[in-house]
Amino acid sequence: MTRKINIRNSIAALAVSAVALAGLAGTASAATSAPTKVLIQAESGGFFGYVKSPKLDCKSERTVVLYKQLGSTQNPRNDQRVGMDLAQANNEGYEWNMGNPGLHSGRYYARATRTPDCLPANSVTLRAQP
Numbered sequence: 001m002t003r004k005i006n007i008r009n010s011i012a013a014l015a016v017s018a019v020a021l022a023g024l025a026g027t028a029s030a031a032t033s034a035p036t037k038v039l040i041q042a043e044s045g046g047f048f049g050y051v052k053s054p055k056l057d058c059k060s061e062r063t064v065v066l067y068k069q070l071g072s073t074q075n076p077r078n079d080q081r082v083g084m085d086l087a088q089a090n091n092e093g094y095e096w097n098m099g100n101p102g103l104h105s106g107r108y109y110a111r112a113t114r115t116p117d118c119l120p121a122n123s124v125t126l127r128a129q130p
Contacts, residue, residue, distance in 0.1 A: 033119045034058045040110045040123035046100035049123060051087040051112050058118035059094035062087040066098050069107040069125050076111055076122075087112075103128045 034055035041049055051062045064087055068080040083101050087094040096110070107125045114120040 033117060036062075036112050036118050036121040038064065038110050038112045038121045038123040040108075040126055042108070042126045042128060044100060045103055045128065046098055047103075047108060047110065047126070048095060048097040049110055050093045050095055052093065053118060055118065058112075058115070059087055060089060062094065062096075062115070062118070063113045064096040065111050065113060067109055067111060068103075069109055074109050074122050074125060082108065 037052040085096040
């Protein structure tokens with residue numbers, strides 16, 4: 001009977017260890033996600049900017065979404081999605097450009113979406129310039 005109890009205790013200890021290690025692995029992968037910065041500029045009714053990160057995969061071909069801010073603070077879940085672009089290499093860095101989508105008055109910001117290796121980031125909020 002004692003042997004069965006020892007086996008059960010060993011199995012229970014292994015299960016607890018496996019859960020603990022899985023939790024540490026999840027924390028470690030989140031800690032290795034590269035930071036990202038999104039810059040935004042308004043010009044002639046359009047917006048453009050740059051994606052910056054120490055990791056190349058977090059800049060090149062990075063999805064950037066332009067939002068119209070509806071409330072007093074940025075909230076991508078509720079704000080109006082206006083457009084999307086991929087950051088492309090150019091002389092000054094990795095640029096995204098919405099061109100002139102015909103935007104009128106309002107406040108807008110850009111967001112680089114999360115990827116498995118890169119943290120998401122929002123730009124500052126700017127007013128549209130007609």
